[in-house]
Amino acid sequence: MDSSGISSIIFLLAIVILQSFWAASAREMKNMHHHHSSSESKPDLNDPELQIFFRVDDLKLGGKLPIYFPIKDLSSAPPLLSREEADSIPFSSAHLPKLLERFSISDGSPQAKAMETTLNHCEFEPMKGESKFCATSLESLLDSTRSVFGSKSEFKVATTIHLNKNSTSLLQNYTIVENPIEIPAPRIVGCHPLPYPYSVFYCHSQESDNKLFKVSLMGENGWRVEALGICHMDTSQWDSDHVAFLVLNTQPGKSPVCHFFPADNLVWFPSQYETM
Ligand SMILES: *[C@@H]1O[C@H](CO)[C@@H](O)[C@H](O)[C@H]1NC(C)=O
Ligand SMILES: *[C@@H]1O[C@H](CO)[C@@H](O)[C@H](O)[C@H]1NC(C)=O
Secondary structure (H helix, E strand, C coil), X not given: CCHHHHHHXXXXXHHHHHHHHXXXXXXXXXXXCCCCCCCCCCCCCCCHHHCCEECHHHCCCCCEEEEEECCCCHHHCCCCECHHHHHCCCCCXXXXXXXXXXXXXXXXXXXXXXXXXXXXXXXXXXCCCEEEEEECEHHHHHHHHHHHHCCCCCEEEXXXXXXXXXXXXXXXXXXXXXXXXXXXXXXXXXXXXXXXXXXXXXXXXXXXXXXXXXXXXXXXXXXXXXXXXXXXXXXXXXXXXXXXXXXXXXXXXXXXXXXXXCCCCEEEEXXXXXXX
């Protein structure tokens, strides 16, 4: 095969990887943040990607939980822009047609839909008692996070860590192998990557009672995960369509909803609550 044949195969492969990355992130976002009701079809409860939710009572030594940790290939992650670059590109659904043109994305394609969903997500008004922002560069991520905690405070970031290098996305039962450690931070900012041609983080923080936990897990196949999980103790403002209520068989305001963070999420909290 000549080199142009090989490069077109590589190009096609890159598109396939990009598409699966975008589609997976879009689904994950919808699962975790479906606060806004829509006419979308009912979620399929057998979908492994819904297995990130758990009950606060499940968090005890020896507890067993089925969990799906999505693990993404980092090489398919979109590029991180500098603030100068990011600020030179409009980030608004009003500019979507121009943006599609700029990134050579065809109208109506899965990527175009993902971009639109991302922009809409960033433009939604926050729920009552919630602050949110979208960051298109590391500088703006840090600045906006600092504005949530206050300019004088020190804060740090933590993530879910897979201790086995060969871990892949897999639904399996995990056992809690150490007493879960609560990080008693009064304020937590959770950031999730959104599907977009460059790196975009959606971050949010609820004022209401949240509990952050570090949980040591061991899968049935021996894989170890140091997972970060959060319990939202007050779900009364959540949309009753939120998929967590279906998975946990509960309703807004009736019981807390907990979920683990996938490894590509960032969890910020004031440094003085650091554990270990
Ligand atoms: C993952 O790698 C470990 C060694 O690091 C090996 O013992 C284990 O069998 C592997 N597991 C899977 C499911 O591939
Ligand atoms: C987890 O364990 C339960 C029973 O202990 C079993 O019914 C279920 O199928 C298991 N789930 C997975 C994903 O392996």
